[in-house]
Amino acid sequence: MVTESPSTFWGLRMDLPPSPAALPDPLRTDPEVIAAAARRDIGALFAIAHRFGVSYNKISTACGIPAERVGRLARGDGEIRAIDVIERVADGLRLPGDLLGLSARPWEQFAPSIVTERANAHDGDDPMKRRDLLRGALAAGVAAPGLPTLTAARQRLDAAFANTDHADLEYLEGQAERYSYGYHGQDPHAVLGALADDCTNVVTLLDRPQTAHARRRLAHVGGQLAGSLAIVMHDVGEHRDAQGWFATAARAAGESGDGRLGAWVLGRHAMVPLNYGAPGRAADLAQRARYEAGEDPSAPAALAAAVAARAYAAQGDREQALAAVADAERLMGQISPQQAADTWTGYPRQKHLVHMSQALTLLGDTSRAYAVQAEALSLSRSPSLMTRALLAIDRASCLVHDGEIEEAAHTAAQAYGTLPAGYRTGLTRERALALYRALPQDARGRDLLRDALAA
Structure with missing residues (x-):
């Protein structure tokens, strides 16, 4: 061993940028660490580091892997095969390259104490001598300490062809699915932050060389995440940014080659101009979505028909609106249970009824609108905050149409005023404002809705 000088710590010169997850010298020569490194069992290395006091957050920072995934790997859930990620782990934990079958x-x-004992294990670093040692060891049926094993060589070759971190990609695909289940009572702004982080992770993977298959998968998950982020932007009232994110999601969907994803993005995009005063633009986007979805019944096809119905109704085109309502009803009855899943990418019956409520309300067909509103509220014990508020404001609009002005004002004020602050923006505010403007100036109860909007 070399003697540590005052300017070194754990064998590292102080002018070397420190790693928050660097393993102490004794651990680097520990048989358990050496065996885990030879297997390239990154999860085991993380578990050992954590056991000796290195937090998952420090490992995450040092190795460039999300902390949640570091924890899952340490618990034996998943594996890492991509060479570039294994190199980041070697650098983050300060493990010599040859332990993991990498070059130095x-x-x-800059760290002589780390490599001195390793150098003693094999005669120099001459490639010919290392090759002869490996051949001799294999001929004798034993493994040469510190040299890449055949398994490591196979893993490197396999990773070179794969050239992507499958576990990172699978994690992001899981995140995209999780977001699709909606807010679950979370403040939309908190969801925005998490979505932005995961979109950044997609960009990180896209910046690396990928196989064509991996890039299509990344494009698909990127389209889902960008589309979900656009939905939240729309809901909180940032409609200009929402349109930009939907455009990005559409480009990603196009690269993925998934027509249904493209149709879903267009259908959701159409809801932005629809809810913010441009029904003609909404109708155009909805028609493009219907074309992209094709003839087969699917969630995107049903969504596009429902949004088209609302857009035509908002334009006063009663004939086309009623035809689109009929199409949406037909498709709702034909889609599979998987397509009717209660997610942002699915088209469950409750979501369908919310769209029908708005379309029928705009058409002035209040008897049918009241019926679908009641059915929508009955389909779950606890409808989402957004769903409950939008249905209540639709009901208030129907009451205005039927001359029940005071009850309409009270209904809307109650629905909007009891929402948490994070939900009193964007779409719900636009709907409540539209109703407030439709009330006569001298309407009883109008001041209640005014106060709720002012708060």
């Missing part, structure tokens, strides 16, 4: 890491020249 750039920082090793």
Whole structure:
């Protein structure tokens, strides 16, 4: 061993940028660490580091892997095969490259105490001598300490062809599915932050060389995440940014080659101009979505028909609106249970009824509108905050149409005024404002809705 000088710590020169997850010298020569590194069992290495006091957050920072995934790997859930990620782990934990079957890491020249004992295990670093040692060891049926094993060589070759971190990609696909289940009572602004982080993770993977298959998967998950982020932007009232995110989601969907994803993005995009005063633009986007979805019944096809119905109704085109309502009803009855899943990408019956409520309300067909509103509220014990508020404001609009002005004002004020602050923006505010403007100036109860909007 070399003698530590006052300017070194754990064998590292102080002018070497420190790693928050660097393993102490004794651990680097520990048989358990050496065995885990030879297997390239990154999860086991993380578990050992954590056991000796290195937090998952420090490992995450040092290795560039989300902390949640670091924890899952340490518990044996998943694996890492991509060479570039394994190199980041070697650098983050300060493990010499040869332990993991890698070339010497750039920082090793500054850390003599780390490599001195390793150098004693094999006669120099001459490639010919290392090759002869490996051949001799294989001929004798034993493994050469510190040399890449055949398994490591196969893993490197396999990773070179795969050239992506499958576990990172699978994690992001799982995140996209999780977001699709909606807010679950979370403040939309908190959901925005989490979505933005995961979109950044997609960009990180896209910046690396990928196989064509992996890039299509990344494009698909990128389209889902960008579309979900656009939905939240729309809901909180940032409609200009929402349109930009939907455009990005459409480009990602196009690269993924998934027509249904493209149709879903267009259908959801159409809801932005629809809810913010441009029904003609909404009708155009909805028609494009219907074309993209094709003839087969699907969630995007049903959504596009429902949004088209609302857009035509908002334009006063009663004939086309009623035809689109009929199409949406037909498709709702034909889609599979999987397509009718209660997610942002699915088209459950409750979501369908919310769209029908708005379309029928705009058409002045209040008897049918009241019926679908009641059915929508009965389909779950606890409808989402957004769903309950929008249905109540639709009901208030129907009451205005039927001359029940005071009850309409009270209904809307109660629905909007009891929403948490994070939900009194964007779409719900636009609907409540539209109703407030439709009330006569001298309407009883109008001041209640005015106060709720002012708050």
